[in-house]
Amino acid sequence: MNSNSTDTREIRKFGLIALIFFGCLCAIGLWAKKPLPVYLFGCLSLLGLAFILIPGPLRPVHSGWLKIAHFIGRAITTLVLTLAYYLVITPSAFIKRLFGGRPLPVRPDKTASTYWVERPEPVQPKERFIKRY
Numbered sequence: 001m002n003s004n005s006t007d008t009r010e011i012r013k014f015g016l017i018a019l020i021f022f023g024c025l026c027a028i029g030l031w032a033k034k035p036l037p038v039y040l041f042g043c044l045s046l047l048g049l050a051f052i053l054i055p056g057p058l059r060p061v062h063s064g065w066l067k068i069a070h071f072i073g074r075a076i077t078t079l080v081l082t083l084a085y086y087l088v089i090t091p092s093a094f095i096k097r098l099f100g101g102r103p104l105p106v107r108p109d110k111t112a113s114t115y116w117v118e119r120p121e122p123v124q125p126k127e128r129f130i131k132r133y
Contacts, residue, residue, distance in 0.1 A: 008055045011062050015051025022048055 022045035029037030051058055109115075 006059050006063060011055035011059065012052050014062060015048045015055065018048030018051060019045050020048075 022041045026038055026041035026045050029035075029041060047058075047061075051062065055062075
């Protein structure tokens with residue numbers, strides 16, 4: 001779905017998904033006898049029903065919803081990737097270096113005549129490169 005889509009069919013499809021999703025969450029709130037989820041998700045499921053029944057007047061609401069969702073998605077993606085980098089990748093690199101390993105030779109070797117690495121497997125035929133998979 002295009003984030004700028006204001007097509008009536010797309011709005012109705014979005015409304016159907018919202019109605020089902022928030023309706024299920026409202027039903028879970030009813031089952032758990034929690035009033036806040038019932039009211040919140042009940043209103044959102046009614047908004048989904050309104051998206052299905054009258055998509056034209058609710059076009060600005062749909063557009064705003066998508067803009068807010070896009071902003072939240074970008075923020076969470078940035079947060080998750082930053083946390084993954086600093087909490088997973090960086091410590092694993094430090095541990096690798098601590099126990100003796102560098103992924104690439106950083107300093108040039110003055111005694112080496114070439115940096116070419118010999119391949120143990122044979123060279124592939126040209127026919128294999130035409131259709132790889």
